[in-house]
Amino acid sequence: MIHFKQHTIGQAVWCSGVGLHSGLKVALVLKPAVPDHGIRFQRTDVPDSPAICAHYNNVIDTFQATTIGSAGIAVSTVEHLMAALYGCGVDNALVELNGPEAPIFDGSAAPYVKLIQKATIVEQDGARRYLTIRKPVVVEEGDSSIIATPADHFQVHYEIEFPHPRVGKQEYSWELKNGSFGREIAKARTFGFLKDVLRLQQMGLIRGGSLSNAVVFDDNEVLNVNGFRYSDECVRHKILDFIGDLALTGLPVLGKFEVRKAGHTLHSRFLAELMDGKEYAAQTPVTIPSPYLSSGLSAIA
Numbered sequence: 001m002i003h004f005k006q007h008t009i010g011q012a013v014w015c016s017g018v019g020l021h022s023g024l025k026v027a028l029v030l031k032p033a034v035p036d037h038g039i040r041f042q043r044t045d046v047p048d049s050p051a052i053c054a055h056y057n058n059v060i061d062t063f064q065a066t067t068i069g070s071a072g073i074a075v076s077t078v079e080h081l082m083a084a085l086y087g088c089g090v091d092n093a094l095v096e097l098n099g100p101e102a103p104i105f106d107g108s109a110a111p112y113v114k115l116i117q118k119a120t121i122v123e124q125d126g127a128r129r130y131l132t133i134r135k136p137v138v139v140e141e142g143d144s145s146i147i148a149t150p151a152d153h154f155q156v157h158y159e160i161e162f163p164h165p166r167v168g169k170q171e172y173s174w175e176l177k178n179g180s181f182g183r184e185i186a187k188a189r190t191f192g193f194l195k196d197v198l199r200l201q202q203m204g205l206i207r208g209g210s211l212s213n214a215v216v217f218d219d220n221e222v223l224n225v226n227g228f229r230y231s232d233e234c235v236r237h238k239i240l241d242f243i244g245d246l247a248l249t250g251l252p253v254l255g256k257f258e259v260r261k262a263g264h265t266l267h268s269r270f271l272a273e274l275m276d277g278k279e280y281a282a283q284t285p286v287t288i289p290s291p292y293l294s295s296g297l298s299a300i301a
């Protein structure tokens with residue numbers, strides 16, 4: 001369903017949890033914001049911290065998670081919250097947090113969807129603009145690829161292949177329509193392989209990781225007692241991550257995205273290609289520099 005007005009949340013809500021990579025406990029407050037504000041993150045533990053626009057130009061790291069930063073201040077693992085805001089149709093919000101990383105909760109976006117629903121979603125006066133794919137965009141690297149083509153709605157087809165008996169080849173097609181993010185995507189958890197755990201911990205990552213916030217595989221099996229939430233939970237989570245990263249365009253997008261064996265780094269490269277790598281005024285897309293995109297209500301009327 002296409003909405004013609006921007007949306008924010010009706011009231012401030014808060015939550016707290018541990019960061020997947022930092023292991024640090026963080027309190028997060030989600031606040032309403034005015035039209036054309038977009039999504040911004042503000043570190044309350046850093047004096048005079050700027051509000052960082054959740055925008056692809058501010059992506060500073062994509063290894064194992066998406067980190068945004070500005071003026072030396074960073075917030076990492078923003079993708080699950082960004083996916084929840086995007087999937088719920090929230091255009092404007094301020095995210096305050098007193099640490100360097102958004103909480104991981106259970107490794108999915110479902111707790112963030114619940115938080116947004118608790119805050120309620122309200123319509124605002126500002127007209128909503130969409131980015132519309134005008135001609136195909138292709139980004140490839142080895143056997144990984146992302147192809148965007150014009151479409152009237154936001155659709156993602158994702159394909160993964162892991163040489164593991166419980167994962168193998170999975171594909172899933174998803175379209176954003178009333179409630180489809182919450183029903184089909186939000187509950188899918190992040191996943192990892194036991195053989196990688198030690199290596200990542202030695203790199204200072206996944207300090208907060210556990211079986212309560214990720215699906216973990218040994219060489220043959222799922223280690224979580226209750227197994228999967230969906231038989232194809234892994235590919236659904238990849239769609240969740242893709243939505244969260246694509247949300248860094250700063251606007252809802254209309255187009256079809258076919259993604260194969262990608263991750264945060266290729267998602268980010270794709271965004272740069274899509275937006276043509278040029279400077280782009282965050283949240284005020286009066287002109288669109290990219291040849292691939294057009295913007296405005298006329299495209300969807």
Ligand SMILES: [Zn+2]
Pocket residue numbers: 079080190237240241
């Ligand atoms: Zn993820």
